[in-house]
Amino acid sequence: MRALLNICLMLVLLLRGYSIISPDKHGINNNPAKAKSAAKSGRYTVDEIMSIRIYSQFKINTFIFSPAQGSYILYGDGKPVDRIDNTNALKIGLYGNDSIEVHMVDARLGKFKTLKLVAQESERSFKLRLVAPDKKPRYYQGELSVTVENKLLRVINFTRLDDYIAGVSEAEAGKHSHAEFYKVQAILARTYALGHIHKHAEEGYNLCDQVHCQVFYGITNDLVILDAVKQTRGQVVVDEDLQLITAVFHSNSGGQTVNSEDVWGANTSYLRSITDSFSLKMPNARWQRKMATEDWLSYLKLRYNYPVDDSAARNYALNFKQESRRTYLEYTGVKIPLKNVRTDFQLKSTFFSITNQGDSLLFSGKGFGHGIGMCQEGAMCMTKCGYTYKQVLNFYYQKVVLLDIKEMAFFKEN
Ligand SMILES: [Zn+2]
Numbered sequence: 001m002r003a004l005l006n007i008c009l010m011l012v013l014l015l016r017g018y019s020i021i022s023p024d025k026h027g028i029n030n031n032p033a034k035a036k037s038a039a040k041s042g043r044y045t046v047d048e049i050m051s052i053r054i055y056s057q058f059k060i061n062t063f064i065f066s067p068a069q070g071s072y073i074l075y076g077d078g079k080p081v082d083r084i085d086n087t088n089a090l091k092i093g094l095y096g097n098d099s100i101e102v103h104m105v106d107a108r109l110g111k112f113k114t115l116k117l118v119a120q121e122s123e124r125s126f127k128l129r130l131v132a133p134d135k136k137p138r139y140y141q142g143e144l145s146v147t148v149e150n151k152l153l154r155v156i157n158f159t160r161l162d163d164y165i166a167g168v169s170e171a172e173a174g175k176h177s178h179a180e181f182y183k184v185q186a187i188l189a190r191t192y193a194l195g196h197i198h199k200h201a202e203e204g205y206n207l208c209d210q211v212h213c214q215v216f217y218g219i220t221n222d223l224v225i226l227d228a229v230k231q232t233r234g235q236v237v238v239d240e241d242l243q244l245i246t247a248v249f250h251s252n253s254g255g256q257t258v259n260s261e262d263v264w265g266a267n268t269s270y271l272r273s274i275t276d277s278f279s280l281k282m283p284n285a286r287w288q289r290k291m292a293t294e295d296w297l298s299y300l301k302l303r304y305n306y307p308v309d310d311s312a313a314r315n316y317a318l319n320f321k322q323e324s325r326r327t328y329l330e331y332t333g334v335k336i337p338l339k340n341v342r343t344d345f346q347l348k349s350t351f352f353s354i355t356n357q358g359d360s361l362l363f364s365g366k367g368f369g370h371g372i373g374m375c376q377e378g379a380m381c382m383t384k385c386g387y388t389y390k391q392v393l394n395f396y397y398q399k400v401v402l403l404d405i406k407e408m409a410f411f412k413e414n
Helices: 002-015 032-041 161-173 179-195 223-231 260-264 293-304 311-318 338-345 376-384 389-396 405-413
Strands: 049-053 062-069 072-076 079-084 090-095 099-104 107-112 115-119 125-132 138-141 143-149 152-160 235-238 286-292 328-331 334-337 352-356 360-366 401-404
Touching (some): 049 161, 062 079, 072 107, 079 099, 090 125, 090 152, 138 152, 152 161, 161 179, 179 223, 179 235, 179 376, 179 389, 235 405, 286 293, 293 334, 293 338, 293 360, 311 352, 328 338, 334 338, 401 405
Antiparallel strands (some): 062 090, 062 125, 072 079, 072 115, 115 143, 125 138, 235 401, 286 360, 328 334
């Protein structure tokens, strides 16, 4: 009976002039093995389709899907169910522990294990609004798949690389920055996306939409950002061995960036400490924090067995100074990693000096973030002063080269 209904629906859709396209032949790159081999071979295309798990930090129970541009075919368990255009919306919710129930206005379309929403036109986008939990709507390009995982809905967006890059550039860099700065962000976002295309391969998609990968709240309609993505189309940053760089960045370096090994242990050729005067006049260049002297001393003693009863050692810890960045607070063999101090006290950076004020201490710090790679505020300052995106990238990442994705494949093959 169900097979007959499907055949009838396909006939109706064909008669209406809609092509029936299988979701798995529609550029939906949900094959982790394929993603892995693409990452290894370096054979990317400028029109790569990325699979991004969206709303990945939420426990999704119910959401509303409605086309914004173009029409969509709803596939339930691999079979076409109905066509949806921008006059319609679907309410998609968890049913029991392991199924998905779909409603269109007043009609119940059925209950399925998997859903796919496959676009019929090349210009396609949709609006998605979470109902439980309740969130304001977001817009996405491309297509959507829904499955159930651990009694919650798992939602994956299949989107063109550059639409994703534009969304990430806005989410990571905010609005109203210089056009040239968005070119920097776009290239870094593209480099990261392709370099980490297999990051969630075991889970069946490329990247999540949180800071674990890159923040992505859907597409943007900001014309400056869209133009920056277009003008840098296909461009990525590679190191001396033509490997895509780990394009890390932070908010403000405080005047000096950090060697990668000082935070992560691994020495990376392009992530070297540099003097960065561009960051100094920017909003996050400096910070201050008061702390009770007793809290600081008991932390040093309990966590690191620091000799606080030795007056010279105590004096050193209460008046610790950094002219240039240090990795440790170190006194006669006791080494305290400043990155741990930063995490434990939630300080803005490791680049701080201490002034002893008796019962309390004043921590005066520079910069915001881990300090590795590009300083975003410094890059903003550079582009405002007329530096190009290439100059910015070559300033913050050492001995790197900008390449087109196509050239990268060429070099790898030869
Ligand atoms: Zn992730």
